[in-house]
Amino acid sequence: MLEVKGVSRYFGGLVALEDVFLEVREGEIVGLMGPNGAGKTTLFNVITNLIPPSKGEVYFKGEKITGLAPHEVTRKGVVRTFQNVRVFEHLTVLENVEVAVPENNRTGFLQVMFPFFKLNSLNGFIEEKAYTYLKIVGLAHLARKNSSSLTFGQQRLLGIARALACEPEFLLFDEPSAGLNRQEISELLKVIENIHQRGTTIFIIEHNIGMLMSLAQRIIVLDRGKKILEGTPERIREEKKILDIYFGRREKCSV
Amino acid sequence: MRRDLKKGVIFALIVVTAPFIFRYVIFYPLEPLLRAGFFVMLAVSLSLVVGLAGQISLGHGAFFGIGAYTAGIMATKLNLPFFLTIPIGTLSGIIAGFLIGYPVLKLKSYYLALATLIIGIATYEFFKAADSLTGGEMGLYNLPNIQIGKIEFYSPFSHYFIVWSFALLTVFFCDFFSTSPVGKRLKALHSDEEAAECVGIDVFGLKLKVFVFASAIAAFAGTLFAHCSYGTIYPGEFDVGLSIKIITMVVLGGMYSVYGAAMGAVIVSLVPEVIRRIGDFFYMDLTQVTHINDIIFGIILILFMIFSPEGILAKKEEKSA
Numbered sequence: 001m002l003e004v005k006g007v008s009r010y011f012g013g014l015v016a017l018e019d020v021f022l023e024v025r026e027g028e029i030v031g032l033m034g035p036n037g038a039g040k041t042t043l044f045n046v047i048t049n050l051i052p053p054s055k056g057e058v059y060f061k062g063e064k065i066t067g068l069a070p071h072e073v074t075r076k077g078v079v080r081t082f083q084n085v086r087v088f089e090h091l092t093v094l095e096n097v098e099v100a101v102p103e104n105n106r107t108g109f110l111q112v113m114f115p116f117f118k119l120n121s122l123n124g125f126i127e128e129k130a131y132t133y134l135k136i137v138g139l140a141h142l143a144r145k146n147s148s149s150l151t152f153g154q155q156r157l158l159g160i161a162r163a164l165a166c167e168p169e170f171l172l173f174d175e176p177s178a179g180l181n182r183q184e185i186s187e188l189l190k191v192i193e194n195i196h197q198r199g200t201t202i203f204i205i206e207h208n209i210g211m212l213m214s215l216a217q218r219i220i221v222l223d224r225g226k227k228i229l230e231g232t233p234e235r236i237r238e239e240k241k242i243l244d245i246y247f248g249r250r251e252k253c254s255v
Numbered sequence: 256m257r258r259d260l261k262k263g264v265i266f267a268l269i270v271v272t273a274p275f276i277f278r279y280v281i282f283y284p285l286e287p288l289l290r291a292g293f294f295v296m297l298a299v300s301l302s303l304v305v306g307l308a309g310q311i312s313l314g315h316g317a318f319f320g321i322g323a324y325t326a327g328i329m330a331t332k333l334n335l336p337f338f339l340t341i342p343i344g345t346l347s348g349i350i351a352g353f354l355i356g357y358p359v360l361k362l363k364s365y366y367l368a369l370a371t372l373i374i375g376i377a378t379y380e381f382f383k384a385a386d387s388l389t390g391g392e393m394g395l396y397n398l399p400n401i402q403i404g405k406i407e408f409y410s411p412f413s414h415y416f417i418v419w420s421f422a423l424l425t426v427f428f429c430d431f432f433s434t435s436p437v438g439k440r441l442k443a444l445h446s447d448e449e450a451a452e453c454v455g456i457d458v459f460g461l462k463l464k465v466f467v468f469a470s471a472i473a474a475f476a477g478t479l480f481a482h483c484s485y486g487t488i489y490p491g492e493f494d495v496g497l498s499i500k501i502i503t504m505v506v507l508g509g510m511y512s513v514y515g516a517a518m519g520a521v522i523v524s525l526v527p528e529v530i531r532r533i534g535d536f537f538y539m540d541l542t543q544v545t546h547i548n549d550i551i552f553g554i555i556l557i558l559f560m561i562f563s564p565e566g567i568l569a570k571k572e573e574k575s576a
């Protein structure tokens with residue numbers, strides 16, 4: 001479904017990604033691992049075109065998406081979340097999701113300016129849709145609250161609801177469990193599984209191997225901008241010893 | 256929704272009664288109130304760009320000038336009637352907004368502020384320099400009043416009601432606009448442009464559209480100004496000071512509120528009159544003090560930045576929300 005073909009990205013003399021090839025097939029959950037600075041987030045940025053690649057191309061359903069503006073990539077169905085969430089703090093929780101609903105994005109200036117009466121029903125429709133996404137992540141009861149008043153874990157979930165509202169076929173999670181406690185992580189797992197069952201393909205950056213083991217069908221390991229390993233979670237677990245030696249950080253990669 | 260309606264009705268009532276109070280109770284000319292009407296349109300339209308979308312523009316007065324001069328030139332040189340000069344003037348604002356906004360909105364924060372400031376200065380210099388077109392320093396004169404059939408609207412009262420009815424429309428519409436799907440998207444890109452892109456919002460396109468929209472309103476206000484200014488317009492009215500004044504109004508009234516911007520506009524445009532009145536009270540002509548108005552605006556702005564950076568209405572809104 002998503003193909004990354006020979007992508008490289010340099011920041012000056014720094015090599016963030018070098019000649020990365022990978023593929024995610026429809027219906028899969030694929031995990032992306034690697035130490036800090038391995039280029040995981042850069043890869044996500046390149047896929048969604050927030051940062052254009054120095055070399056190489058990304059294809060989605062056989063169509064080249066490299067070179068499109070980020071909002072066009074999103075509208076094609078490739079949607080990402082952010083590691084540090086980045087909620088829209090000027091908006092309420094519900095509005096945060098509303099702005100991501102495609103119908104909201106299709107409502108142009110002229111439509112807002114002229115048929116006042118039709119807009120009411122459209123607003124209602126968008127609001128209802130946004131509510132359903134909030135229900136999926138379990139934040140519906142906070143809909144009218146200011147988004148900056150949420151806890152960090154709730155903001156994470158809001159970020160996911162917002163991404164869902166874009167109606168993604170392919171969803172990229174950037175470390176969804178970072179900074180969350182055990183209970184929040186188990187809630188998050190349920191939400192992600194739920195999203196997967198609704199037919200969304202998932203590509204997920206995660207440090208927490210335990211979480212990846214239960215979720216992912218395939219894991220890709222990145223180090224210093226290069227893909228060094230790819231395989232089923234079992235295989236990665238077997239390779240874990242090698243990985244530990246390779247990264248030299250035994251304690252951080254615990255299962 | 257009901258609260259908005261109440262706010263709107265109160266605002267409209269004040270607008271309708273104000274000129275009668277001015278004329279028959281405190282015996283004061285209507286000019287300052289008329290001016291306030293133009294400033295309401297300018298401040299409210301700018302608040303969409305600055306408050307809602309978070310893009311600083313220090314050259315909003317340029318579009319007011321462009322609208323006024325286009326309408327003025329059409330009326331004096333080509334003898335076109337008002338129902339043509341007003342749409343043409345507004346259209347000129349749309350075109351100018353697009354041509355200026357397209358390159359300028361690629362810039363961010365300070366650079367954007369600087370670029371728009373320069374646009375404001377450049378248009379002022381152009382109005383001064385293009386003698387054959389704009390009449391240079393002297394400006395345009397013999398501008399016709401709005402005339403429908405045999406009825407000519409030349410009295411201050413008629414000007415007041417023409418200008419303020421459009422000012423009210425602008426306020427109501429922009430308030431409605433800021434809660435519409437487009438308004439929400441603008442608030443989202445104000446918070447975080449990258450994240451907005453990632454939920455499918457065309458950030459640059461939206462910025463450009465709101466900039467053009469605000470320019471159109473400003474130019475429209477300019478065309479009214481050309482027809483309700485007792486026959487003359489001159490470059491001095493469209494200098495940088497004008498743009499700075501408009502942004503002062505927006506900041507004063509509260510960045511995120513359309514009604515706040517409208518209130519800021521009224522207050523700032525009445526300050527010079529209040530100063531004059533205070534001077535009269537002490538038998539002094541305070542208007543003789545150089546830049547007295549600018550000094551007072553400066554002090555007001557500084558005080559607001561210290562004590563209420565969110566503006567007059569901001570705090571109240573937060574409590575009731």
